[in-house]
Amino acid sequence: MPGPGLDLIGEAEIAEVVEVLRSGYLARFGPDDDPRFGAKVRHLEDAVSSWTGVHHAVAMNSGTSALLSLFATLGIGPGDEVIVPGFTYVASISAIVYARAVPVLAEVDETLNLDPVDVEARITPRTRAILVVHMLGNPARLDELKAIADRHGIALIEDCAQAFGASYHGRKVGSIGVAGAISFNVFKTITSGDGGMAVTDDPELYRRLFAFHDQGHLPLRNGVEVGARSMLGLNFRMTELSGAVLLAQLRRLETILATLRANKAMLKGLIAEQAGISFRALPDPDGDIATHLVVLYPSSQVARDVSRELGSRVLADSGWHIYTQMEHLLAQRTAAGKGCPFDCHQFYPQPIEYRAGMLPRTEDIVGRAMSIGIGVADPNLGSTFGVTIRTDQARIEAVADRFLEAAGRYLG
Numbered sequence: 019m020p021g022p023g024l025d026l027i028g029e030a031e032i033a034e035v036v037e038v039l040r041s042g043y044l045a046r047f048g049p050d051d052d053p054r055f056g057a058k059v060r061h062l063e064d065a066v067s068s069w070t071g072v073h074h075a076v077a078m079n080s081g082t083s084a085l086l087s088l089f090a091t092l093g094i095g096p097g098d099e100v101i102v103p104g105f106t107y108v109a110s111i112s113a114i115v116y117a118r119a120v121p122v123l124a125e126v127d128e129t130l131n132l133d134p135v136d137v138e139a140r141i142t143p144r145t146r147a148i149l150v151v152h153m154l155g156n157p158a159r160l161d162e163l164k165a166i167a168d169r170h171g172i173a174l175i176e177d178c179a180q181a182f183g184a185s186y187h188g189r190k191v192g193s194i195g196v197a198g199a200i201s202f203n204v205f206k207t208i209t210s211g212d213g214g215m216a217v218t219d220d221p222e223l224y225r226r227l228f229a230f231h232d233q234g235h236l237p238l239r240n241g242v243e244v245g246a247r248s249m250l251g252l253n254f255r256m257t258e259l260s261g262a263v264l265l266a267q268l269r270r271l272e273t274i275l276a277t278l279r280a281n282k283a284m285l286k287g288l289i290a291e292q293a294g295i296s297f298r299a300l301p302d303p304d305g306d307i308a309t310h311l312v313v314l315y316p317s318s319q320v321a322r323d324v325s326r327e328l329g330s331r332v333l334a335d336s337g338w339h340i341y342t343q344m345e346h347l348l349a350q351r352t353a354a355g356k357g358c359p360f361d362c363h364q365f366y367p368q369p370i371e372y373r374a375g376m377l378p379r380t381e382d383i384v385g386r387a388m389s390i391g392i393g394v395a396d397p398n399l400g401s402t403f404g405v406t407i408r409t410d411q412a413r414i415e416a417v418a419d420r421f422l423e424a425a426g427r428y429l430g
């Protein structure tokens with residue numbers, strides 16, 4: 019099963035969905051005076067915002083929609099630059115592109131997340147935001163990145179798609195920058211198949227986000243009227259069916275986190291003795307959601323040899339996650355094929371180029387990195403080698419033995 023939430027789908031999710039189907043209210047708006055209307059999406063927004071430690075949340079149909087809505091409502095557009103890691107999921111970059119801003123790729127360090135020093139070096143008068151992406155379940159160096167954003171007067175936006183549930187020095191991801199985007203697709207901590215959410219503490223940003231995702235309306239209309247419309251918006255609304263599944267999934271969150279953390283600690287302890295390997299650096303190990311155990315090998319050749327034996331792959335080979343494998347980005351191919359951001363001389367006269375080799379440190383690190391799945395089995399990341407949330411101790415020991423056998427052959 020792709021992610022831990024999906025693996026645990028059971029009677030609670032089924033009961034929630036049946037309740038919605040029986041109610042007849044499948045969309046997020048309904049009459050509060052009808053007891054059959056469960057307002058699942060609204061309750062989910064309340065639960066996720068309070069769990070995250072912010073005041074506002076807007077549920078959407080995907081994490082990509084949440085990211086695009088954030089850029090649009092923060093006023094980021096033609097002529098602006100947004101710094102984003104070169105190791106990320108492609109949607110982080112596409113959302114910047116469809117806001118018509120220029121993605122400026124930056125290096126990651128051994129955390130596999132943004133390198134603050136490189137980020138600061140890439141800030142120009144056009145930079146409007148840093149999109150920090152918490153990859154593979156673990157927060158980036160948020161203290162440093164927040165300080166840089168504040169020093170330069172630009173926004174820090176958190177892409178929490180792969181790290182819902184993570185925290186950094188006691189604060190949940192999504193509550194540290196101006197806003198955060200969450201994904202509920204099948205590979206994520208909890209899931210409704212597809213789904214997403216934007217979280218923020220800023221009431222004005224919340225009103226704009228809500229409007230953008232609901233044809234321009236201010237929050238919490240009844241769903242039929244032509245309400246107060248503050249802008250032209252789109253429709254990125256979440257359905258009550260998704261909201262219902264996610265309410266049941268959210269009740270499993272603490273169990274999911276405790277299980278993943280225990281399983282990862284056990285597996286890591288069993289393979290730590292292997293000579294020649296190291297692990298990804300974790301700025302706050304307690305905040306890790308433990309969906310992945312990332313091993314770093316001394317060379318890309320050894321990384322390739324060991325991962326091939328294990329039926330895995332190095333992270334540098336993921337078509338979804340490393341810019342060198344994103345042929346549509348390298349060719350700057352957009353739907354319209356014209357206009358901003360790549361053909362936008364009026365707003366952005368300087369040439370834009372993405373090419374393999376432009377982030378040598380990132381390519382070196384992800385070329386030596388392999389993920390052992392702890393609760394997320396994603397073939398693109400190679401993390402199908404590993405364990406699921408339903409694993410037992412014997413399976414963890416077997417995976418450790420297999421790893422040690424393969425790694426030992428190349429590393430002694």
Ligand SMILES: Cc1ncc(COP(=O)(O)O)c(C=O)c1O
Pocket residue numbers: 079080081082083106107109110151177179180200201202203205212213214
């Ligand atoms: C880091 C990151 N950002 C954004 C997204 C987009 O989320 P969604 O698939 O819900 O649109 C994903 C999804 O995999 C992701 O991993």
